[in-house]
Amino acid sequence: MRVHPSILSADFTDLAAEVRRIPTADAVHVDVMDGHFVPNLTLGLPVVERLAQVSDLPLDCHLMVEAPDRWAPAYAEAGAAGVTFHAEAAAAPVRLARELRRLGARAAVALNPATPVEPWVDLLGEVDMVLLMTVEPGFGGQSFLDVVLPKVRRLRAAISAAGLPVAVQVDGGVSAETVGRAAEAGADVFVAGSAVYGAEDAAAAVEDLRTRAAA
Ligand code: DX5
Numbered sequence: 067m068r069v070h071p072s073i074l075s076a077d078f079t080d081l082a083a084e085v086r087r088i089p090t091a092d093a094v095h096v097d098v099m100d101g102h103f104v105p106n107l108t109l110g111l112p113v114v115e116r117l118a119q120v121s122d123l124p125l126d127c128h129l130m131v132e133a134p135d136r137w138a139p140a141y142a143e144a145g146a147a148g149v150t151f152h153a154e155a156a157a158a159p160v161r162l163a164r165e166l167r168r169l170g171a172r173a174a175v176a177l178n179p180a181t182p183v184e185p186w187v188d189l190l191g192e193v194d195m196v197l198l199m200t201v202e203p204g205f206g207g208q209s210f211l212d213v214v215l216p217k218v219r220r221l222r223a224a225i226s227a228a229g230l231p232v233a234v235q236v237d238g239g240v241s242a243e244t245v246g247r248a249a250e251a252g253a254d255v256f257v258a259g260s261a262v263y264g265a266e267d268a269a270a271a272v273e274d275l276r277t278r279a280a281a
C-alpha cells in the first residue's frame with residue numbers, strides 16, 4: 067500500500083518545504099493542469115524540473131493536459147519517476163506509454179469517472195499503473211465518488227487474471243474515511259491532497275492513511 071500526497075493542496079510558494087513535510091510518503095503526486103483539459107491551471111515543466119532536483123522522494127506526475135503525446139515525454143526527461151497521461155486526451159496511448167518507458171519512467175494511464183476501463187484490459191501490459199479518478203479532475207477537496215468502486219474492482223480482477231504487476235491508483239477525495247473502501251475494492255496506490263496537507267501533522271496523516279488502507 068503506497069501513499070502519494072498531492073501537492074495541489076500544498077503552499078505553492080514554498081514547495082520545497084512542503085515536500086519536506088511528508089518524509090513518510092512513497093512519492094509526491096504532482097498535478098499538472100493546463101486550463102484546457104481541466105478548468106484549472108497549476109504548474110508545469112520548470113517547476114517539475116526543480117522539484118526533481120530538491121525532492122528526496124520520487125515524483126509521480128499526473129498530467130491533466132491536452133495533447134499529452136506532445137508534452138508528457140518532457141516530464142520523464144525532467145526526472146519524473148512516473149508520468150500519468152489521460153486516456154481521454156491521448157491520441158496514441160500505446161505509443162506514448164512505450165515512449166515514457168523508453169525514457170526510463172513508469173508509464174500510467176488515467177481514466178475519468180465516466181471513462182470505461184474495458185478498452186484497457188488488453189493493453190495492461192503497456193502500463194505500470196492505471197489511475198482511476200474518484201472525482202472529476204480539476205480541483206482538490208472534492209467528495210470521493212463511490213460510484214467508481216465497481217470499476218476499481220473490475221480493473222483489479224483484470225490485472226489479476228492477466229498476472230501483470232500493474233498498480234491501481236485512486237485519486238480524489240481519498241481520506242481516512244474513504245481509503246478503506248478503495249483498498250478493499252483493489253486499489254494499492256492512494257493519492258491524497260487535502261487529507262494530508264490539511265492535517266496539522268502531514269507525515270502522520272500519510273502513515274494513518276497507509277495503515278487504514280492495509281487494515
Ligand atoms: C484532482 C487531482 C487530485 C487532487 C486530489 O484533479 O488530480 O490529485 O489533488 O485532492 P484531494 O485529495 O483533496 O481530493
Ligand code: ZN
Nearest residue numbers: 097128237257
Ligand atoms: Zn492527481
